[in-house]
Amino acid sequence: MPEGPELHLSSRFVNFVCKNRIFGGKIIKSLVSRQPDVEWDAPYYTISAASRGKEVKLTLTSQPDSKNDLLKTAPNEKPRTLDIIFQFGMSGKFDFYEAGGLVKHAHLNFFTVDEPKMVLSFVDFRRFGKWHVGADWSEDRGPCVLFEYPKFRENVMNSLDKLLFNRPICEVMLNQQYFNGIGNYLRAEILYRLKIPPFVSARSVLEPLVAKTADDTDQPKIKIEGPDFLQLCNLVPLEVINLGGTGYDPKERGESYSAFDKWLQCYYQPNMKNMADHNKRTIWYSGPAGPMAPTVKVTGKKQSRKKKKKMEMEDQAEIKKIKLEEKSISENENLKEMIVRSKKINSAAKDNVGVPHVEEMKKESRKRKMKLEKGIVEEKNGNAASDFKVCKHTSLTDLKLSDYPTDGTRVTRSRVKVILKEVGLKQKPSRSVNKNGLQNKDGVTAENKETNHTKIKKRSARGKRASQQK
DNA sequence: CGTCCACGTCTAC
DNA sequence: TAGACCTGGACGG
Structure with missing residues (x-):
């Protein structure tokens, strides 16, 4: 859900569903969440929301006890309020539904007291979301x-002397100190509208606007030009809000998302180029990348990122293999053998720093041994498989409340994996596809189920492959 | 089965 | 400027 427009739409959603509803009781946090508890003892309260950039503020307002009107507190006593600031990370959103149970990945839950009982949940499957x-x-x-445009413009314009603005415009746009609300898809869309190459310096884009802002009165500069860059940083996200759907949410297939998908001109589009910026975030664009585009070139021979990574992986695998062999060599086997092996490791590691000599190898293996022992110790100290009762479950998200450890131990995905292995259970297949590879569990053909997003992905991958072959 | 990728921050070498 | 923090879908072998 999560760039400026999605956060704003979310705040609207909350206001809409919570209108005229009374909440009460404890605010329940999921056991896996690392975010703070919400202590709020008002027996009755209402919820409203607002957004600013990539944050949503929920405001809880205490309400008089309507059922016990006679016992009402002093009339001049002001209602108490509590604000909670949410950041959505990559996957946060609010959901509102009947309080039969909690949806998967619901991490903070507010319950209504009026019937039918409902829940407002902050749902966030990746758990990058936060609240304060x-x-x-x-x-x-x-x-x-979106909603503080003059201040936003002023803030940028008054900061152009900062070193930050020497950086490529596409990277500066993700800096929330200046572009609160812009994210990865918006930066692509905005730059694309003005055909600004993503890797020109931010200053070169913004400096001309200083004159423009000051100009105002004189020079009838022929006002046919469209909105400038900073105006688009406001208008483009506003367009998303005015689409009326939920914004970017590829998992939410259906009309509202297809409207958004249709709206996208650049981000994830098959006819557009893309590359990783200096922070390894994918920037989509057309035309030239610009002079400050990251160069993949190293010394001498050129390697693609993928190939390089693949080779690194192979090196690591090789090292691992050799080290395993080393492990099996008894302590007093002659040094010569080990030196030979260390040389092998070195050649596997190629460009990697220093020659790992024998002592280092010994140290490594000792470390590994210690880790191993520590792992065993941890398990004996109450992290044992039996404490988790995960045996019948195959993924973290399948765990039920009763399966969570009561001692506050965090259940991590890797932890579950380890335990499952210990118990001798297999992970459930990640895909439920039949032998023909066509159907999933619901009997929907894979082809029909394919989202637009997926199709584009496939197409653009194909395109990439084709252009690589040239 | 493993690898890559995803709407975003953060902190630690 | 990596990586950590997470889950899960797509895809390749």
């Missing part, structure tokens, strides 16, 4: 590109 209780908008984030 009793907080205000983060100070290190700038004005909202």
Whole structure:
């Protein structure tokens, strides 16, 4: 869900579903969440929401006890409020539904007291989302590109002397101190509208706007030009809001998403180019990348990122293999053998730093041994498989409340994997596809089920392959 | 089965 | 400037 427009749509959603509803009781946090508890003892309260850039603020407001009107507190007593600031990470969203149970990945839950009982859940399957209780908008984030446009523009314009603006425009756009609300798809769309190459310096894009802002009165500069870059940082996200759907949410197939998909001109489009920026985030663009584009070139021979990574992996695998062999060599076997092996490792590691000599290898193996022992010790200290009761489950998200350890131990995915292995259970297949590879569990053909997003992905991958072959 | 990729921050060499 | 933090879908072998 999560760039400026999605956060705003989310806040609207909350206001819509919580209108005229009374909440009460404990605010329940999931056991896996590392975010703070919300202590709030008002027996009755309402919920409203607002957004600013990539944050949503929920405001809880205490309500008088309507059932016990006679016992009402002093009339001049003001209702208490509590603000909670949410960041959505990569997958956060709010959901509102009947309180039969909690949906998967619901991490903070507010319950209504009126019938039918409902829940407002902060749902976030990747758990990159955060919340701060009793907080205000983060100070290190700038004005909202959507709803504080004049301040946003001013903030950027007054900061052009900062070194940051020497960086490529596409990277600066993700800096939330200045572009609060812009994310990966918006940066692509905005740059594309003006055909600005992503890797020109931010200053070169923004400096001309200083004159423009000051100009105002004189020079009838023929006003046919469209909106400038900073205006687009406001208008493009506003367009998303005005689409009326839920914004970017490829898993939410159906009309609202296809409207968004149709709206996208650049991001993830098969006819567009893409590359990783200096922070390894994919930037989609057309035309030239610009002078500051990252160069993949190293010394001498050129290697593609993928190939390089693949080779590194192979090296690592090789090292691992050799080290395993080493492990089986008894302690007092002659040094010569080990030196030969260390040379082998060195050649496997190629460009990697220093020659790992024998002592280092010994140290490594000791470390590994210690880790191994530690792991065993940990398990004996209450992290044992039996404590988790995960035996019948195959993934973290399949765990039921009763399966969580009560001692506050965090259940991690890798932990589950380890335990499953110990218990001798297999992971469930990641895909439920039949022998023909056509159907999933629901009897939907894979082809029909394919989202637009997927198709594009496939197409662009094909395109990439084709162009690589040239 | 393993690898890559995803709407975003953060901190630690 | 890596990596860590996470889950899960697509895809390749």
